Amino acid sequence: MVSRVIPVDTFDLVIFGGTGDLARRKILPGLFRRFCAGQMPEDARVIGAARAEMSADEYRSFVADAIREFGGGKSCDDGTLEAFQARLEYVTVDAMGDDGWPEMVKLMDGRDVVRAYYFSVAPSLFGDLASRLHKWELTNDQTRIVVEKPFGRDLVTAKALNASLAEHFDESQIYRIDHYLGKETVQNLMAVRFGNMLFEPLWNSQYVDHIQITVAETVGVGGRGDYYDRSGAMRDMVQNHLMQLLCLIAMEPPSKFDPDAVRDEKLKVIRALDPVAPHHVVRGQYDASGDGPGYREAVEDPRSRTESYVAMKVGISNWRWAGTPFYLRTGKRLVTRSSEISVVFKELNHSIFGEKQDHRNTLSIRLQPNEGITLNVTIKEPGPGGMRLVDVPLDMTFAEALGEDAEDPPDAYERLIMDVIRGNQTLFMRGDEVEAAWAWTDPIIAGWEARGDVPKPYESGSSGPGDAVQMLARDTRVWREVKP
Template sequence: MTSRTIPVSPFVLVVFGATGDLARRKLLPAMFHRDIAGQLPEAANIIGVSRGALEHDFTAQARQAILDHVPKAEVTEPALDSFLKRVSYVQAEADSDKGWAQLAERLAAYPDRIHVFYLATAPTLFGAICERLGRFGLAGENARVVVEKPIGKDLASARAVNEAVGKVFPEERVYRIDHYLGKEAVQNLLALRFANALFEPLWNAAHIDHVQITVAESLGVEGRADYYDNAGALRDMVQNHILQLLCLVAMEPPAKLDADAVRDEKLKVLRSLTPLNTDALCALNTVRGQYRAGASAGGAVSGYLEDLGADESSTETFVALKAEIGNWRWAGVPFYLRTGKRLPTRVSEIVITFRPIPHSVFDRAAGTIEPNRLVIRLQPDEGVRLFVMSKDPGPGGMRLRLVPLDMSFAAAFRVRNPDAYERLVLDVVRGNQTLFMRRDEVEAAWNWIDPILQVWATTSEPPKSYTAGTWGPSAAIALIERDGRTWVETVA
């Protein structure tokens, strides 16, 4: 699971969509970080591919991407110059044969290296790119393909994407990436559960009251309005990121920590989710919202319709769900999920709330005894906090309060916390699929999401409005409080 000690074989990383936002913000900086950490072998190269005529300018663009997205203290001119020697460019088109012979010729110079094809493009191009990779002889046994979300917009389209990719690449060489699974805190969840006798015996309905998963964004749709209005929060965040987090919390211990053993257990969770497939179930267990003008980061911000430049839209920018897992471990334990744009802060965390103690030996003057909570923070500062009841220091009797036992990864290990893409790309080179989604996982997630989308599509009720800078519509509060619980106040 770690990328620090396992050697990396010589490879060529071919990035389709190399001039796009993902390549600039994440992929090139990730590879630079691994280079200066000494993890890239000397025989490692990066080939950018896009339709523009940039052969002489792409290196300059790559340089600027590093300068823009890597802290200045980590960039030296010798290190940057050394990294850029690995970088080259081929002009080719995803939906025509233009440039593909040149790409094949370039890769022929590296016959013994692992070829990683990273499709940082629109999903509509995945099939066309894979078809040409096969037809131009680039999909041999040393080739692996990485596809980004979204994989489809529903079950039928996800199957179509998987079929198109699967015609060229066998499943063991397809890597469906979800960058949340590369985060240190997400992997540490496995260590907490399966390497500590303290937690695993309590990880069930007898001891856990409920689970909350929050993925909050303070930004609006920014430059993604066209994409987002055709997706919405349920497709964009819940179907992939949040359901993957739910799976890691809820899955049974795998027989061993290898790719298929872990993914088999996640698949069982997805197939055990109670369907929300009627108007009544969706009305009771789902809330969708859309932000309107408000305040964020100390300033006024516009509403979704203004950001979209439209008079109306039924697209949700906020979702809250109550999910239940129909198996022995989790029967009766609700999982409350929420995500949204223009919320008060950018934060992602998992909160496991344990059941209250059965009997208190303290008198009322000691104060309220609150349930223990385990909080796994994914961003912005990855770490784990265990909230326990403790005596308030000082004389004057027994006064109790909830205090955190805090472990910040940055403070505890005093090393830079690698970005998820640094780990995930090198895991592709190593052939380790543990942190990647299998085809049946993707389709099982859509199988649960599709009925919700279908119910929403038939309702005449628009998404509920919420003011930018708040925690979503009041109905989201009602969703959890009707069960006698409340959202844990989440602060950055």
């Protein structure tokens, strides 16, 4: 299968926070991989911008080290790395002052190209950067800005951030990035739903028993303890990543595959979410184990009530999904690293094979680590002795089904950054969508604080708190086993 690389217009991509961890691990290696794929025009440039005093040559060395460490094995010894380094520039700037901005103006002067500014910095600096870009006249009619999460920590702060960006940029220029939406399988979810007659007629409460969305991590909070203890799993994962997956699985078919048409339908899902009752939410916090500290030790707060795990039952009050529960769970220090969406269809009304057996069709969409889609179907077990039924998977692991193109797919950041350059906002969150998500999330968090809820402890390397199992057991359902 021949890979098709879609060219993009010439661009200048300025990475504010260009020496930070995200730039080093994801953004710069991703850009190098796009360069290797032939997707970066000859006169395109990548400009690092940060407070650190550094020459352009020193920055090029910094980027080369990042690519060798996080580039995913791309060749660095055939001159490709040196060619990529030639596209790099660096400017020392102060986001809250005027130092370095005249040098930025001089560097950008005279180039009528796409200007993309990646705000890989703390959200508190978003407004300052937006203001200075306009003050120093560094924008044009092809300017886009990319902002990372967390986009606020509640509805009030999200509205304030939206307002500060809107002072200087139109909504069509703002790209709120959620890397989960750049994953190949997430986009394939839309292709499976809306590109196949087989599934869309069944995609409703008449045929679907329930849907599970799982994002499980084996790592703890690590060096992010400070940030994580202020956010917790609800703000860090549910309000954005899991919410986006929920929207894509539940939304109505858009009129066309167009940024606003897709995002209009996602917004309708969020606004149709039911309030979540306290007994439909389980919070957890991992304990210490032989191979690592517990959550409270990791964040250095023996009294912390921040959750590292959340499971919840969510309802959607609309014609398509009324009565069909969505079960969401995410957590750290779990038994395996895996992200999966499972659509569990209802049992047959009547079985012609005698004794009733629980054989349900399940469509599983694996987001990581082995991207692919599996449909469980029921067949006759081979051999004599009567009609014995067994469930078998129809498995489409992308690396096997699509060959070498799927073995090394573009990273989510690669795909999303190229979408920014193209001006395609389909996979980015709109301002009203972010605010609607916070409007639903805030009462849940406020309820925990008002009741003084304490997260349930769970063993590191387990599947999470036992209360999460009980939550589904009350509905005579079970969590699907998450496999690596």
